[in-house]
């Protein structure tokens with residue numbers, strides 16, 4: 297049993313009242329660790345520690361901040377196997393995905409370390425020749441970083457490195473459904489020499505997140521999670537005019553034209569929805585297929601869905617693990633039932649998965665519904681599970697209309713060999729990221745985020761620096 301501890305002011309910390317909750321392994325439903333349930337006093341202590349550390353960290357030369365970040369990246373690489381296994385145990389995501397994610401985490405830390413001594417401003421010529429004008433980028437101060445359970449460290453790797461590189465201090469609140477690797481990352485950061493108070497972690501449920509985002513000494517909030525929580529946080533932040541970045545959900549369309557390489561498109565569609573058991577914000581949960589290729593793609597995707605290997609997420613042969621927790625499991629099964637009740641036809645899956653190894657875990661069959669009405673609940677609401685809705689379309693205009701016909705705007709995929717069409721589509725789609733002839737690709741250099749109900753702000757890429765700094769303009773009269 298792991299006994300996770302929080303990190304407050306450079307020291308490992310239990311909750312001030314000693315309370316803990318269980319970390320549950322979704323593969324067999326057993327507790328594999330305990331996690332402190334922070335009190336409001338713990339949240340306050342963490343924010344105070346971050347505040348005290350802020351001036352020192354802000355004024356630390358960028359090259360020194362970068363050195364520490366590279367040391368952190370080295371340590372993550374050294375510990376990557378263990379971190380990946382722990383994350384697979386905590387949220388059921390297969391090791392095939394969590395292990396490369398740890399390399400991605402280290403890569404992101406290095407990418408932003410490179411900016412720590414390159415936060416350049418501009419010099420601006422003015423009309424008055426005696427005056428000199430320049431800009432600098434300044435950190436906000438104490439950042440609250442709140443993450444979801446589906447990829448705890450990868451989501452954190454979108455927030456923590458740009459926050460640190462730009463001179464902010466942080467208080468992190470991971471999800472109560474998968475907290476352990478985040479507490480471990482903070483322990484590793486302390487070990488490699490991050491000054492006390494620069495990286496703090498408090499653990500617990502939404503109430504802890506609420507106390508953190510309402511804390512009067514938090515200067516910036518970055519949140520990854522569901523829309524309802526995002527709206528609550530944004531409204532709390534509005535009361536104090538604290539800037540917020542929101543990475544929320546999606547109902548992303550994967551659009552297949554008949555002229556595409558259909559084998560690749562089918563592979564991309566399957567990986568796009570069943571990767572991470574569909575529990576990614578960018579899941580390609582709506583597969584839009586041009587009518588002349590529809591029967592072929594529907595049958596090929598359904599056949600492949602039936603072959604997905606379910607099992608222990610720590611086994612390299614496993615293609616899809618359990619969903620991450622019981623509430624999630626029950627919610628997805630009830631969405632499947634409701635879709636059936638509303639007349640949708642499952643061409644693959646549609647049930648709790650059975651089999652010797654799967655009985656005790658939260659396994660759901662990879663599920664495909666065909667001929668789905670684009671206005672139905674199944675095609676409009678995020679499932680956040682291994683459930684695909686296939687929808688036919690007749691022409692480009694209809695594809696765009698259906699693709700843009702939800703409240704979300706996170707990601708979209710376009711499969712075509714027609715170059716001009718690919719540009720028309722990428723222009724027309726409401727999405728923060730569009731993939732052409734690929735799906736779910738990501739890179740430290742490439743900005744990521746949504747539009748519409750999928751949120752605002754950008755992570756990764758140079759754009760992320762803007763989320764953690766404000767521009768100060770300086771005018772000097774000589």
Ligand code: NAD
Nearest residue numbers: 443444445470471501502505506521522525543544545577
């Ligand atoms: P969630 O909104 O329930 O929880 C996210 C985090 O917010 C958790 O740490 C939770 O404890 C905390 N929280 C809950 N209530 C809070 C409150 N009132 N104030 C402050 N914090 C609070 O989401 P979830 O179930 O953990 O994650 C699933 C959702 O996250 C899905 O909608 C998914 O699409 C989204 N997601 C988005 C991205 C992205 O980058 N766009 C990535 C992953 C997940």
